[in-house]
Amino acid sequence: MNDGDQGRLLRPYGDTTGDGMVQLSFTLPMQHSKVAEGAAAQLAKKMGMDPAMVVHARPIGTGFTFFVVYGRVNHLVDVSAVRVVERDYPLLSPQEANLAIRKGLRRRLTVVGGCIGTDAHTVGIDAILNIKGFAGDKGLEYYRELRVVNLGAQLSVPQLVLRARKDKADAVLVSQVVTQRDAHILNTLEMSAAFRESYPAGSRPLLIVGGPRFDESMAEELGVDRVFSRGTTPGEVASYLVDQLVTRRSTSRAAPA
C-alpha cells in the first residue's frame, strides 16, 4: 500500500474524484415490470446508493428479473481503520530459500500436503506443490531443500496425521476449495484438533491451510498457524516456511528466555 493512503478517507471512483460511483447487479424473484424496476431502485437506495439508476432490467424465465444498477454512495472508506494480515516475513527467491534452509537447518525441510474431507479439488494444493506452480511462480517441488509429499485429494484426517508422523513433517499444508455448508471450516477444525491430540504440546508440525474462501485473520480460531487466501503464490508459502521453521527457530534458540 502507498504510505500516502494511510489515514485517508476515500470514496469509490467512477470518472471523477469523489464521485462515489459504484455498480451493482442482482436478481429479484419477481416478474419484470415497472414495479420490479422500482423495487430494484428501492433495494439499491437501502444499500446506500443515492441516486440509484436502474440501467438494465431483464426477465429471466417467468418469475425472476435481473438488474444492473449504477449509482453514487455517500459512504467514506477510512483506510486507517482497515485491518488485514500483511505479509510479516521477507519474500525469498527459491535460491535464497534453499540457502537459508541449508544453512539454518542442515537438512531438507519436509512438507506434507493434501486436500482433506470429500474435497476433490486439487487445483489449490497442486498450484502450490507441483513443480509447475502458479502464475509463473514455481511450486514447492522445485525447491531443492524442500521434500514435498503431495497426498492428493479426499484424504481423511487420520490418514494425514499418520503420513505427517511417518514422514516427520515439518509443515502440513491443507487446501480446501469446496465450501458448501462451511465444509472448509469444519474440516480445518477437525484437522487442527487431530494434530493437537496426536502430538505433544509444542512439537506438532506447522499447520497451514489455504483456499479461496478462507479469511486470513482466522488462523487462531481455526487452530492453525497460518491461513492463506486467494492468489497466494508458492514463493510466499516457501518464504513463510523458511521464516517460521528456520529464521525464527534459530533466533529463539540464540536468545533463550
Place this chain on the structure above:
Amino acid sequence: MSSRAPQLALDDRAVEQARDLARRAGTPIVELATAHTTVAVERATLRLAGLGGADLEGTPWVNALVDAVRADVGLGHGVCLPVWDALVRGEAADLDELATKAAVGSVRFGVPTGRAAIDALSAARKQVGTGIEKLDVRRRERERMIATVGDAPSTPWIYLIVASGDIYEDIPQAQAAARAGADVIAVIRSTGQSLLDFVPEGATREGFAGTYATQENFRLMRAALDETSRELGRYVRLTNYASGLCMPEIAAMAGMERLDMMLNDSMYGTLFRDINPVRTFADQRFSRQIHARAGIIINTGEDNYLTTADAVEAAHTVTVSQLLNEFFAREAGLEDWQLGLGHAFEINPDVPDSFRMELAHALLARQLFPDAPLKWMPPTRHMTGDVFRGYLLDGFFNLAGALTGQGILLVGMMTEAVVTPWISDRDLALQNVRYVLNACGNLHEDFAPRPDGFINQRARHVLAESIELLERILGHQGGLLDAIADGTFGLMKRPADGGRGLEGVERRSEHYVNPAIDLLEAGR
C-alpha cells in the same frame, strides 16, 4: 458433423499411425481387463438381474450378496454361478430374499459343477437377460420420444449443469435451464461419491457441491425432463457420471433409467482419483459395454489434463487420451456417434496467439474423430474472479466451439471459481452462447486455415508430439500400465499394484461366467 468444420492439412499416414499406436497400447489393457473381474462388475450384473434396494443401514443388497459370495467362494468364477445355484437349490425364493439371508450369513455358497452349473447358468442368463432387455426397451423409448417430440434443434448441443445437492432443488433448476435453452442437463455428483464403493439408495437431499447419483434420483430427474421435453417440443438429454469405484453399476442404472449421456473416461479414475488401474480398466470395459447397448453417449475427461498441466505443453496428452478412449470405446462396442471425446479451452489468455492455438487444437480433434460428437469444455483455470474478463473469455470459447463444429458445448460461467452458478450467471452465459451462434454459427463456411499457416502447423506439431508420446508409452516394458505408473500422464504416478479399490479386483478363473458380458458381446 465433419462437414461443419474447416479442414486441416494433415498427413493421413500420421493419423493412421497415431491410431495404430493407440490400438497397440490399448490391446494389452483389454486383455488385462478381460482377465479380471471386480466387485463393481459383479454388483452391476446383479443390478441388471433386478436386485436393488438396501438394508436399514443403507448397505445396498448387491454389496451384501457379492460380499457373502466372495467370502465363501471368491469371485474368480463370477457371482452368477454361486448365486443362481443357491436359487436353483431353493435356498431362497428370489434374489431379494437370497440377499437378505446372505447378509445374515444363513446361506452357504458353492461353485456348482456339471448339471448344477448348467442349471444355474441358464437361470442366471434368463434373469440377467431381463436387465439387458430393459436397456433395449429404454433405448427404443428414447428413439420414439425423439421421433415424436423432436430433437435438439441444432448443434452444438447446449450443455448446462445443475448441482444443488438436493434432487428436489435440482429438478426445478434443471427444468428452468431446459426452458432457457439447454439441450443437455448434467447433474453434478456430490464430491467424494467417486470413492464410495457402493451406490447410495433412494432420493437424496444432501450432497457436497453436487447430488448423489442414485437410481431413484435418475428416475426422478428423467421423468421431470420428459415432462419438460413434451412441453418444449424437443427432447432434453440427461447426463450423469459413470466414474469412480462404481462405474459399471452406475452405467447399469443409467441404462435402465434412460439417461442419455454419461461421463466415462478410461483413465480418469486412475490418474485423478488414484483408483487402481486394473480396477479402472476392468470396470470401464463393462460399463462401456452397457452404455453401448443402452444407446448412451459417453463423455470422456480429457479436459482434466489441462486443468493440472499447461494447455500448450500438454495439448498432445489430450490427443493421446482421445485416441486411447476411442480405442477402448470401440472395443467395448460403442459406435462413433456415441463418443463425446473431451477437450477444453484452457490456454492461458496472456499467451500470444492463444486463440489461434485453441482453434488448432479443436480442429485437430474434429478432424481426427470426424463422426464423434466432441465435448467442448469451457475455461476454468484462467477464470480469475474477474467476471467481466471471464465473460469475454467464454465468448471466445463459444466462438471456437461454433467455428470448429463441436458437438456438445458445456456452457461456461463467468462466475467459475467464484460461486456455484446463480440464475443470472446461467442466463448471461446462455445469452453469450446464443449471440455467438447466431452471429457466426456458419462462419466455418468462409473460414479455411492456410495450409502452411500457424493453425495447420500447430495442429501438425501436436499430432507429431502425440505420436512421440504413444511411441514412448509402447517403449515401456509394461506398455501403458507402466507409463501410468511412472507419471507419463499429468505427472501423476499410479502403480498397477496401488491405488484405491484394488482389494475389489480378482483374477477370473477359467470357468468365469458373466451372462451380461456374454449377452452384450453377442449382441454386437
